[in-house]
Amino acid sequence: MNAYPHLKRGLSLAVSVAVFAGVLVVLARSGAQVEPEKKPGTLVGVPGAGKRAWPMFGGTLSRNMVNLVEKNMPTDWSIDEDNKKNLKWVAELGSKAYGGPIVAGGYILMGTNNEAERDPKVKGDKGIMMCFREEDGKFLYQMVFNKLPQGLVNDWPREGICSAPFIEGDKFYFVSNRCQVVCAALKDGKTVWTKDMIKDLQVFPHNLAVCSPLLVGNRLFTVTANGVDKDHINIPAPQAPSFLVLDKKDGSVLWKNNDPSKNLLAVPKGEAQEGFIKRLVDKGELLMHGQWSNPVYAEVNGRGQIVFPGGDGWLRSFDPASGELIWKFDCNPKNSFYALGGRGTRNDFVATPVVHDNRLYIGVGQDPEHDWGVGHFWCIDITKRGDVSPKDDSFDPKAPANKDSALVWHYGGFNKGVAGKGSKKGERNFKFGRTISTAAVHDGLCYVADMTGMFFCFDAKTGQKLWDHDLEAPVWCSPYWVDNKVYIGTDRGRLTIFAHGRQKKIINTVDMESPIRATPVAVNGVLLVVNENKLYAIGK
Numbered sequence: 001m002n003a004y005p006h007l008k009r010g011l012s013l014a015v016s017v018a019v020f021a022g023v024l025v026v027l028a029r030s031g032a033q034v035e036p037e038k039k040p041g042t043l044v045g046v047p048g049a050g051k052r053a054w055p056m057f058g059g060t061l062s063r064n065m066v067n068l069v070e071k072n073m074p075t076d077w078s079i080d081e082d083n084k085k086n087l088k089w090v091a092e093l094g095s096k097a098y099g100g101p102i103v104a105g106g107y108i109l110m111g112t113n114n115e116a117e118r119d120p121k122v123k124g125d126k127g128i129m130m131c132f133r134e135e136d137g138k139f140l141y142q143m144v145f146n147k148l149p150q151g152l153v154n155d156w157p158r159e160g161i162c163s164a165p166f167i168e169g170d171k172f173y174f175v176s177n178r179c180q181v182v183c184a185a186l187k188d189g190k191t192v193w194t195k196d197m198i199k200d201l202q203v204f205p206h207n208l209a210v211c212s213p214l215l216v217g218n219r220l221f222t223v224t225a226n227g228v229d230k231d232h233i234n235i236p237a238p239q240a241p242s243f244l245v246l247d248k249k250d251g252s253v254l255w256k257n258n259d260p261s262k263n264l265l266a267v268p269k270g271e272a273q274e275g276f277i278k279r280l281v282d283k284g285e286l287l288m289h290g291q292w293s294n295p296v297y298a299e300v301n302g303r304g305q306i307v308f309p310g311g312d313g314w315l316r317s318f319d320p321a322s323g324e325l326i327w328k329f330d331c332n333p334k335n336s337f338y339a340l341g342g343r344g345t346r347n348d349f350v351a352t353p354v355v356h357d358n359r360l361y362i363g364v365g366q367d368p369e370h371d372w373g374v375g376h377f378w379c380i381d382i383t384k385r386g387d388v389s390p391k392d393d394s395f396d397p398k399a400p401a402n403k404d405s406a407l408v409w410h411y412g413g414f415n416k417g418v419a420g421k422g423s424k425k426g427e428r429n430f431k432f433g434r435t436i437s438t439a440a441v442h443d444g445l446c447y448v449a450d451m452t453g454m455f456f457c458f459d460a461k462t463g464q465k466l467w468d469h470d471l472e473a474p475v476w477c478s479p480y481w482v483d484n485k486v487y488i489g490t491d492r493g494r495l496t497i498f499a500h501g502r503q504k505k506i507i508n509t510v511d512m513e514s515p516i517r518a519t520p521v522a523v524n525g526v527l528l529v530v531n532e533n534k535l536y537a538i539g540k
Contacts, residue, residue: 051134053104054521057164057212058438061297062355065440067482070522075485075497075508077538088526088537089137092116094128094160099174099212101521101528101535104167107140107186108132108528110535111174113160118142127161127177131189134524137537141189145176148198153230154179154205162210166220173220173248179209181222181246195251197224197244204229204237206290207367212352214295214306219254219320220246221297221306226261227290232340233274235287238264242291243308243316245323255323260287260310281338282346284330287311288338289367293349300358300383307360307382309349315362317382329380329406330389331364333413342370342434350436351478356460358383359408361446363435368476372452374430376412379446379463409463411456428452438478438519440486445502447486449475455488455496457504467504471496476517489516493531512536 052069059067077086099111114126118139127145132138148155155177165174170186181195197203206227213222226240241256263285267276280286293309297320305317305326317326336346347364354361363377380388388406395410396402412432433450440447446460453471458464473490480487485507486498493512499505518530526539 051106051524053167054102054523055104055167056102056214057166057294058296058352058354059521061214061216063294063296063352063438064354064356064442065438065478065480065519066442067480067522068442070482070525072525073483073485073522073527074538074540077510079511079513079536086538086540088539090537091132091137091139091535093130093530093533093535095533096158096160097530097533097535098162098518099129099160099164100518101530102165102167102172103134103521103523103528105170105186106134107167108134108137108535109165109167109172109174110530111161111163111165113158114144115158115533119144125158127155129161129165129174129176129184129189131186132535137535143182143184143189143191145178145180148178152207154198154207156207159208162208164212166213166215168215168248173213173215175209175211175213175222175225177208179203179205179225181213181220181244181251183248183251193251195246195253197240201240201244201253201256202237203240204235208290208292210292212294214297215248216297216304216306216320218248220248221295221308221320222246223291223293223295223308225291226258227287227311232289233277235261235264235277238262242287242310243295243318245306245320257308257316257318257323259316260291260312260314281312282336284313284332284346288313288346288348291348292367294352296353296355296360298355298358298360298382305382307353307355309353309362311348313346313348313364315353315360315380327382327385327388327406329378329387331362331376331378333376333393335393342366342373345374347373347375347434352438354439354441355382356441359441359460361439361441361448361460363412363432363437363439363448363450365434365436365451368436368451368474370434372428373434374412374414375432375434375450376410377432377435377448377456377458378410379408379460381406381408408461411458411463411465432456435475437475440479440481442481443500445500447479447481447488449479449488451475453490455479455498457502459502466502469496469498469504469506476515478519480520480522482522487520487527489520489529491515491517495520495529 094112095115097112102109129143163175165172183192205225209225211223238261243257245254291311338344338346360380391401433452435450437449446458449455473492484500497507512531514532521528
């Protein structure tokens, strides 16, 4: 990253209803298994609370931005001071807020920075995790984290906490700006345990640790953010894990994996390191920059799998209990290349993978400060094993070369006639751009946006593009499906509401007055919308 003042602003996305105090996972030799009535994606209420929840980024273990519970959601409101309409309450956040909103047990958690200075004794740039009462938005408490002393290479200024927490029962789990995995009490924010990934595991987070962790049974899964140094070439800690699994009880390490960086541990004798690194990166054998995505859980034929997006552009599925590799998939063309500052064609991930009906949906991207560039959106069969990458760049799942590939369909690449040597700044010469947007898949349709502001609706089974819409502004957040509507925000502060369907229909567009980079969340009849510095509860 080269002087990116807004680095990780869009790394938190959220939406769907589930409760994991009741999710019991049996870990057997064959892998993690979830009780049939509580499979990933099940939408249930909070036991004993009489309320529904959105307890993690993506709402459920499948991370799908779909809410099948809430009804009669608002489509018309105003936040204008002189013309307020359908606002229940408003809460002040810092100057940037990406980590949430996450809702359970009557509490709302939100990651932000310290620009609001809720506590007059806490001054200066900090990472802040705020907690509000769901009923009326009353501020309850905040957790405060100092910035890392190394500065922007590890902890970018004024970005706050970008991790969206995972709430289970009376505790919640998140990653702080200091690259710590934190377990805290929901009622008061008191720390239960902390795992320092820098001190204990030698992780070198590039710019900011942002992962929204996933809890399945007793296992807490996270991406560490291990990446390159300030010169954007060398990886200071190739031995450190990219993927980490902790025991939820005490934060002890259950297993870890450094596949995206391990090839750097053996530089051939006599070869210059920089040239060796470049060769590995262009072949997809080494992480390129940072690692800012989130894991997803799936279950196939009774066997659980945890899928991690890596900084080398590969998806990897592991047995949740043992860490044994199940499958891997390269999400870049074989002829792609990486160049500093986003000028190349090889990408990694900021979006989160979504699982639906044994299919995984994800688009590739880069640090959003790298601006526009060619991207790819994938639908992948997660029932296969081994290296299931496409074998050529035609991306035809019916091609003989791809008979063993997990490719179901693909959309993206350059427009016809473009040589494919990259994109000039602001030039859209591709079908699908880089994205940091997580998909919403429901009722045979798949909704997703790219960073340029193009919003797409695909047939989820075939990949046929049914319609698209130019939102006329960059998109950092994700589409949110609820009540037969799809909500999507933009960097210009406009929230557009589409009717669910195979034909495009816009219901309304609402002005939220500043960038919308966190995904809206619907819970208990209320729509929660975050602009750059406020949390709005919308409903009649």
